[in-house]
Structures are given as structure tokens and as C-alpha cells.
Amino acid sequence: MSAAIRAKGHTIRIPVVIRGTPAWVHAATDVDFTASRGRVHAVVGESGCGKTTLAAAILGMLPAGTLARGRLDYVDRGGTATALTGAGRAAAARTAKLRGRRIGYVPQSAATYLTPVRRVGAQLRETIGELRGNATAEQLLARVNLDEAAMEAFPHELSGGMLQRAALAFALAGDPDVLVADEPISGLDPGLARLTLELLRSTADSGTAVVLITHDLQALASAAIADELSVMYAGRIIETGPAAQILTAPAERYTADLLAALPANGLHPMPGMPPELTNLPPDYTYADRLRTAREKEAGRAR
Structure with a gap:
């Protein structure tokens, strides 16, 4: 299958101001990533690890002032x-031409992307015409x-699962x-989550490259719809490869701990807390989090 999205050494730094002091969010660091046509490439990790920023970069929707290097x-x-x-402006215009027509987007909160006082069908027809x-x-x-x-319903008249499917229809309009x-499966019950994942699988089977951002490893493992899997931690992809292999025999301790925290695997709590990405030390790893967690535990034991 041919590559549709390709990243090499991609690094993203987002400027912020904290208590009056300028700082940088290390949203992504040296990311290597490939999404191929006809495949589902899932990106997983805890909240705040950089997954959504990677999605925003692919869509050309990063905040103004963002610095990026690599490809x-x-x-x-x-x-x-x-x-x-x-x-x-040239870069913004370039990505705007691709967005919708070449790169579709399924948002997490579908209802917020639809006009509440217009019927779904009218909005969908307008989107098809525009794209x-x-x-x-x-x-x-x-x-x-x-x-x-x-078609004749207003967005508020659709259930959460129906809205998510409608969002997929809008994303496919171009x-x-x-x-x-x-x-796309956040907040959905297991049955609706599986249906949504199966729709993404069928979309890939039609020849589209699907990039699935999720923290729901349980649903992902259960549905078995992903071909490749990338695990993000602290803005870096620390492990990538065939999804079935990583979900059953992870190479990284962080991935193993994520899997151990699933209900099916005993709900073992993750040690420590994810780091803040603001001004993150360049050599920070999951081992630093484990060491900090051990030191706090030893302190409480004294």
C-alpha cells in the first residue's frame, strides 16, 4: 500500500505564556510516522501525550506561532x-486546499461541528457541494x-452514536x-464504539488511509480493526508496528503498563502521572516517571 501521510523527524513546539513568562509546549518530538492507503493506523497513549496535536498537524490546524521542523x-x-x-499565508492556503478534499476529519464532539438550527441533510448537501x-x-x-x-433531523435530535456516524458522513463528503x-469513540457505549470502529475499517478497505487517534485501548483491542499501531508518550512515538503484535507482546514498558491498566487485564493503575509537556527536558523518558513514582512511594512508606 502506498503512503498517504509521511512524517520524518517531525517536531512541534507551541508557544504559551505561563504566569507572564513565555514557554514552549513540546507537543511532538522527532516523530516518524506513516499512514498508508487501505490501512488503519491507530495512535494511542494517555491524555496529553501529543496525539491530538499530531492530528492537528496533519490537518494543518496548528495554532499561530507554532514552530515545526522535520517533515x-x-x-x-x-x-x-x-x-x-x-x-x-502560502502554507495556510496549501493545507486549506487539502483539508476536506484530500484529508477528511472526524471530530471528537460531533455536535459542536454542526449548526444546531439547521437540518442534518441540508448541512450535508452543502458540504458535498463545497467539497x-x-x-x-x-x-x-x-x-x-x-x-x-x-436527513430531516436537527443535530440535537440524534443520539451520540448517530451524531458520530453523521460526522463520519461529513468527513467522507469530499x-x-x-x-x-x-x-471518535469517546463517550460511546461498547456496542456503538465497535460499530464506529468497524465503519472506519470499511473506510480503509475502500482505499482510504485512516489515522485513528484514541486512548481506548480496550475497544481497539476488542474490535481488532487496526493494521498498525503507534504508541505516544510525552510527545514521542516510542513504539510502532503491527497492531496485533504490539497489543499482545509490547516491546516498551510504557505500552505494557497501558495494557495492564485495562479492565480485561486487571485494572493495574499506571505508576505516577504523565508529565507536563511545557519546557519538557529533551531527554525525558518513561523511566524518569517510574523513578519519580518509586521515590514518592518510598517517601510515603517512611
Whole structure:
């Protein structure tokens, strides 16, 4: 399968001001990442580890003033690479042309992306027209297992699971080559989560590169829909490879601890707390977190 998204040494620094002092959020550091057509590439990790920032970078939606180095490209079917990050109006215009038409987006909170006083069908038809998509609104809704009654509904009249499926229909309106799904199963019950994941699987099977951002390892392992898996910690991808292999025989201690914390594996609590990414030391690793956790535990035992 050909690569659609390719990152090499990609590093993101986001400027912030804390109590009047300028600082940098080390949102991603030396990220190597490839998402291929026809495949689901899942990115997992605790909250605050950099997953959503990676999604925002792929979509060209990083905050103003962000510094980026290394490469992050969209590669079309002819092999031509287009940089997804950069400064200035030219870079913003470049990514805007790709967003929706070449790179679709499924948000975590679908309801906040729809106009509450307009019917779903009217909004979906407008989106198809703007993106010059080939499918009709009815066809897109059928593709995500929603009947035509959803066309006449207002967003608040749809359940959470239906809204998430509607969001997928909107993301597919421009016939994208890449689909970025950011926590699409957050807040869904297990049955609806599995249905959503299966829809993402079928989207990949149609030839789209699917990037799935999630912290729900339990649902991911249960549905078994991912081909590749990348584990992020403190802004770095610390482990990547075939999903089935990593979920059953992880190479990294952090991944093993994540899996041990799942209900199916005994709910063993993660040691310590994830680090703040602001001004994070460049040599910080999970071993530092484990050492800090051990020292705190020893202090409490005295």
C-alpha cells in the first residue's frame, strides 16, 4: 500500500505564556510516522501525550506561532509530496486546499461541528457541494448506517452514536484520500464504539488511509480493526508496528503498563502521572516517571 501521510523527524513546539513568562509546549518530538492507503493506523497513549496535536498537524490546524521542523507530508497517488506544516499565508492556503478534499476529519464532539438550527441533510448537501464530492447525502448516510430520516433531523435530535456516524458522513463528503478520526469513540457505549470502529475499517478497505487517534485501548483491542499501531508518550512515538503484535507482546514498558491498566487485564493503575509537556527536558523518558513514582512511594512508606 502506498503512503498517504509521511512524517520524518517531525517536531512541534507551541508557544504559551505561563504566569507572564513565555514557554514552549513540546507537543511532538522527532516523530516518524506513516499512514498508508487501505490501512488503519491507530495512535494511542494517555491524555496529553501529543496525539491530538499530531492530528492537528496533519490537518494543518496548528495554532499561530507554532514552530515545526522535520517533515510532515501528504503524498498523493502519483507520489508527489505536499508539506503539511509551514509558516505564512502560502502554507495556510496549501493545507486549506487539502483539508476536506484530500484529508477528511472526524471530530471528537460531533455536535459542536454542526449548526444546531439547521437540518442534518441540508448541512450535508452543502458540504458535498463545497467539497465537490461525488456521493449524494443519502448515499453517505447509508454508508455510515443511518437511514434517510436523519436527513430531516436537527443535530440535537440524534443520539451520540448517530451524531458520530453523521460526522463520519461529513468527513467522507469530499471523497478524501486520508481520514483523521480524533477520539471518535469517546463517550460511546461498547456496542456503538465497535460499530464506529468497524465503519472506519470499511473506510480503509475502500482505499482510504485512516489515522485513528484514541486512548481506548480496550475497544481497539476488542474490535481488532487496526493494521498498525503507534504508541505516544510525552510527545514521542516510542513504539510502532503491527497492531496485533504490539497489543499482545509490547516491546516498551510504557505500552505494557497501558495494557495492564485495562479492565480485561486487571485494572493495574499506571505508576505516577504523565508529565507536563511545557519546557519538557529533551531527554525525558518513561523511566524518569517510574523513578519519580518509586521515590514518592518510598517517601510515603517512611
